[in-house]
Amino acid sequence: MDVSLPICQIPTKSWWGSLDAMGAGNTARRKVGVFLNWCLQQGFIAEAVKIPGKPSYPKGDIEILSxxxxxxxxxxxxxxxxxxxxxxxxxxxxxxxxxxxxxxxxxxxxxxxxxxxxxxxxxxxxxxxxxxxxxxxxxxxxxxxxxxxxxxxxxxxxxxxxxxxxxxxxxxxxxxxxxxxxxxxxxxxxxxxxxxxxxxxxxxxxxxxxxxxxxxxxxxxxx
The missing domain is CATH 1.10.443 (hpI Integrase; Chain A)
Structure with a gap:
């Protein structure tokens, strides 16, 4: 993400890419989402930026019913x-x-x-x-x-x-x-x-x- 840009000029994909690069978990993503919603309410950005949740995958061996x-x-x-x-x-x-x-x-x-x-x-x-x-x-x-x-x-x-x-x-x-x-x-x-x-x-x-x-x-x- 180019931090020299005004927040209103940072594209959605840049937010996503930065969060992925940091390995941000769901808590960090929620906090960024709250901040961006506040920016929208204050008129700092024109459109809502949706921050996708961190993908969830099964951990360890899958267990099933016999x-x-x-x-x-x-x-x-x-x-x-x-x-x-x-x-x-x-x-x-x-x-x-x-x-x-x-x-x-x-x-x-x-x-x-x-x-x-x-x-x-x-x-x-x-x-x-x-x-x-x-x-x-x-x-x-x-x-x-x-x-x-x-x-x-x-x-x-x-x-x-x-x-x-x-x-x-x-x-x-x-x-x-x-x-x-x-x-x-x-x-x-x-x-x-x-x-x-x-x-x-x-x-x-x-x-x-x-x-x-x-x-x-x-x-x-x-x-």
């Missing part, structure tokens, strides 16, 4: 919570995305994640596995989700529940199912590089076939 855990979770899950579990554990939506049910819709064999629900703020279209309309019909707004999830985990006998484990589990199996990091990235709303780095060969093709078979079998027994 197919035995998945089966136990589905069997123990109340019907009014199963739609949420399906969105996160089978399709791989982020919990925050799955909570915004008013911005989710099913049309012609696709689940559409609206821009107001998607973390990336871009509409996302997901192919639904065959016969999964049953799960879509169970999607409900959730109340006391954290408490209910704790109860469900206890009832399922699952003792290890790492952060984002449902999305990690789904991502590993969708990468196998689609056999393309680019296609899986469109499905999950991530970058192909990140998916390949963290999820490639995390599970076998046989394990992925079993994973989707568990969901299919539950639909058959539920009817």
């Amino acid at each position: 197919n035995k855990d998945v089966s136990s979770l589905i069997k123990s899950c109340p019907s009014d919570l199963l739609g949420h579990i399906w969105l996160c554990l089978c399709l791989g939506l982020r919990v925050a995305e799955a909570m915004k049910v008013e911005h989710l819709s099913v049309k012609g064999g696709y689940l559409i994640v609206g821009a107001n629900a998607a973390k990336t703020k871009s509409r996302r279209v997901l192919d639904l596995p065959e016969h999964h309309g049953h799960y879509a019909s169970l999607i409900r707004p959730q109340v006391n989700l954290k408490k209910r999830m704790l109860s469900l985990r206890d009832e399922s006998g699952i003792t290890n529940w790492p952060r984002n484990v449902m999305r990690h589990t789904a991502a590993s199996h969708w990468l196998n199912r689609l056999q393309s990091a680019e296609a899986a990235a469109l499905h999950l709303g991530n970058s192909p590089v990140m998916l390949h780095r963290h999820y490639k060969a995390l599970v076998t093709k046989d394990e992925s076939e079993e994973f989707f078979g568990i969901w299919d079998q539950h639909v058959k027994t539920a009817k």
Whole structure:
């Protein structure tokens, strides 16, 4: 960044580049954002400068649920919570995305994640596995989700529940199912590089076939 320039002449990319070069964390970025908002209010700059947050990536080895855990979770899950579990554990939506049910819709064999629900703020279209309309019909707004999830985990006998484990589990199996990091990235709303780095060969093709078979079998027994 050229510090000799008046603040109103420093382009947005210069702010971004300087923060990246410093290795600034989220706290520093928030403070810069507060300062720039103050500059905007005072008329020192004409337009708001958006400071992007520091990218967050999984640290260490990715942990996922076993197919035995998945089966136990589905069997123990109340019907009014199963739609949420399906969105996160089978399709791989982020919990925050799955909570915004008013911005989710099913049309012609696709689940559409609206821009107001998607973390990336871009509409996302997901192919639904065959016969999964049953799960879509169970999607409900959730109340006391954290408490209910704790109860469900206890009832399922699952003792290890790492952060984002449902999305990690789904991502590993969708990468196998689609056999393309680019296609899986469109499905999950991530970058192909990140998916390949963290999820490639995390599970076998046989394990992925079993994973989707568990969901299919539950639909058959539920009817």
